[in-house]
Amino acid sequence: MSTSDGNLRARLVAVGVDLLSREGTRALSLREIARQAGVSHGAPRRHFPTHQALLAAIAREGYHQLGQQVAEFIRTAPPDPYAQLLGLGRLYLDFARTNRGMFELMFRHDLLRGNGIGLREASGALFGVLVDLVLAARAEAADARPASVTAGALWANLHGIAELWQWGSLQTTVRTEDVETLLRAALDAHLGPAKATRTRAT
Template structure:
């Protein structure tokens, strides 16, 4: 007889959340390739058929994990933004620190949230308010948008800068470095480009 005593029972209402957390744990420990419905079920202590009641296959599970990942991403950016100077410049730099910290602390989850479909979650976030991850970026960039200009220009400048830096950092492009990622010797000089955000290009 199989011993199920080690499994943790889950009420129907929180099984979906338990499966999502199990998926995040698997991502953290073993990477994206290890994420399967069967492994999530085993991790949550339920039958391998249980995820079918909550997700439309593996793609549905990945999408649900990505949504939770974006929520956590937003929370980290908000926390980081609140921890530094509350000047417009300080807030945008602190947000970038939170962005990088999330990527470094959650590399597999970071990869998933930006690879789950055609970035559908982030694209939807761009249409919403500050309750979304993109909304936090948009709100923080707002003071730098020149009157009458398209906010997406400034938002894309900031997003490209910190997203690109985060990916290069994770890839080891900058080489080994000790200490927090935002203390890397290249972080401050690269983020200094934020001072130019929203300023028109010099005439040729």
């Protein structure tokens, strides 16, 4: 790949990321991305054989950004694994709130299926962090389930909170504006309240 080809690929992705942050997923047509990148509508095909492949490359930037935030958090987080899970949950919910378009794109099932972009690997790496923290947090608990199962259930819970909170459904149904309460309830449900009592003031 020539330098100019590499620059075009990067520019298309960067334009897509910017367009997504400003106008949401509906704005990400192949034609509009090409127009804002200053190239013909057929030019993206040289690097992305399908529209989905380009969208997957844009979504991968979201995983990269979230991965950097997670790595920095883990590097500076307190040693207690429950406190780390609590902080990680806060980070996840905040990322969903401040990157709504990207968050939606990152978890589209049709993009996670392949496209040669590596979204499954990016998602799997972040999930591995969650599994390790769950394993450490419940080290003293008599739980025969694999840590990956508990982590998967917790992730689904956090993702559901993020989605329903953005839609306003939880605030209306649960009658609270305190998402922290819901986050702690999710951790208690999957790890047990005994773990939570150590860090109630965190």
